Amino acid sequence: MAQRISMPAGILARTVLFAAxxxxxxQGRADAWLVGVPAVALAVFASERLSSGALPRLSLIGLFGFLSLFLRESLSGGIDVARRTLEPKLRIAxxxxxxxxxxxxxxxxxLLINCIGLLPGTLAADLDGDFAELHLLDADNNPDPQIRQLEQAIARLFNVPLETNDD
Amino acid sequence: MTDILASLLIMAGLFFFMAGSIGLLRFPDLYSRLHALTKADNLGLGLLIIGLALHLRDPLIALKLLLIWLAVLAAGATSAHLIARHARRREKHV
Incomplete structure (x- = not known):
C-alpha cells in the first residue's frame, strides 16, 4: 500500500520548485522577478551541482507519519529543556x-542527524561510519528507543529499507 | 477569540525563547547549551509563527512564515551539529 508522490526529477522540477x-x-510581486529570475537560475544550478542524483521519492503516508512524530517530539523536546533550564536546581547529567x-x-x-537534535535530551555530535555519537542531557536515560522510532519514520518517509539485523 | 489564542501562542513562543537563553547562560558546557538553544528556539519559533499566522489570517503569509520556520530549523539543527562535531573532534585530538 505504498502510496507515493514521485517528486519529478531534473532541471524542470527544480525550476518549478524554486520559482514557487x-x-x-x-508574495507574487511582479517587479521582484527582475531579481527572482537570476536567483532561481542560480538556485537550480547550485542544487544540480550539489545534490546527489534525482530528488528523493517521498511517501505521502510516510510524510504524515514523520510530521506528526516530528511535531510531537519538538513539543516535548522544547518543554523538557525549558523545564531543565528553569528549575532552581539544574537537573542534568x-x-x-x-x-x-x-x-x-x-x-x-x-535528516535523521538533524532531527536527533530536536528530540528530548539528545544531540548528534558526530558521525563515524555507521555510528552516531550522541550527546545526552541526562545520561541516565537510554535514548535509543526514541531514536529508533524516528529512524523508522524517516525510513518510511524516504521509502527506504531499514537494516534489520540487530547485534 | 482568535486574537486571544494568537496572543497566547506568541507569548508561549517568547517564553521558550527566554528559556533557551537562560539555558545558554546556566548550562555548564558547550553541548548542553546547544541542547537548550536548538530545542527551545525550535519550539518557540514554531509557536510564534502559528500565533502570527492566526493573527494575520492570510494563507499566503502563513505559508511564508512556515517556510521561514523550516529554514531556521534546517540552519539551526545543522549549525548545532557542526559546532558539536568540531568541539568533539578537538577534544579527542588533545
Missing part, C-alpha cells in the same frame, strides 16, 4: 553514547 518558493517569498544507524540513504541520514 520565490513567488511565495515575494550530561554524557555521551553511541547509536548504530540502521538507515543507509545519505539524505535520510542527514
Amino acid at each position: 518558493l520565490w513567488w511565495l517569498i515575494t 550530561p554524557g555521551f553514547s553511541s547509536y548504530r544507524l540502521r538507515i543507509q540513504d545519505p539524505r535520510a541520514r542527514v
Whole structure:
C-alpha cells in the first residue's frame, strides 16, 4: 500500500520548485522577478551541482507519519529543556553514547542527524561510519528507543529499507 | 477569540525563547547549551509563527512564515551539529 508522490526529477522540477518558493517569498510581486529570475537560475544550478542524483521519492503516508512524530517530539523536546533550564536546581547529567544507524540513504541520514537534535535530551555530535555519537542531557536515560522510532519514520518517509539485523 | 489564542501562542513562543537563553547562560558546557538553544528556539519559533499566522489570517503569509520556520530549523539543527562535531573532534585530538 505504498502510496507515493514521485517528486519529478531534473532541471524542470527544480525550476518549478524554486520559482514557487520565490513567488511565495515575494508574495507574487511582479517587479521582484527582475531579481527572482537570476536567483532561481542560480538556485537550480547550485542544487544540480550539489545534490546527489534525482530528488528523493517521498511517501505521502510516510510524510504524515514523520510530521506528526516530528511535531510531537519538538513539543516535548522544547518543554523538557525549558523545564531543565528553569528549575532552581539544574537537573542534568550530561554524557555521551553511541547509536548504530540502521538507515543507509545519505539524505535520510542527514535528516535523521538533524532531527536527533530536536528530540528530548539528545544531540548528534558526530558521525563515524555507521555510528552516531550522541550527546545526552541526562545520561541516565537510554535514548535509543526514541531514536529508533524516528529512524523508522524517516525510513518510511524516504521509502527506504531499514537494516534489520540487530547485534 | 482568535486574537486571544494568537496572543497566547506568541507569548508561549517568547517564553521558550527566554528559556533557551537562560539555558545558554546556566548550562555548564558547550553541548548542553546547544541542547537548550536548538530545542527551545525550535519550539518557540514554531509557536510564534502559528500565533502570527492566526493573527494575520492570510494563507499566503502563513505559508511564508512556515517556510521561514523550516529554514531556521534546517540552519539551526545543522549549525548545532557542526559546532558539536568540531568541539568533539578537538577534544579527542588533545
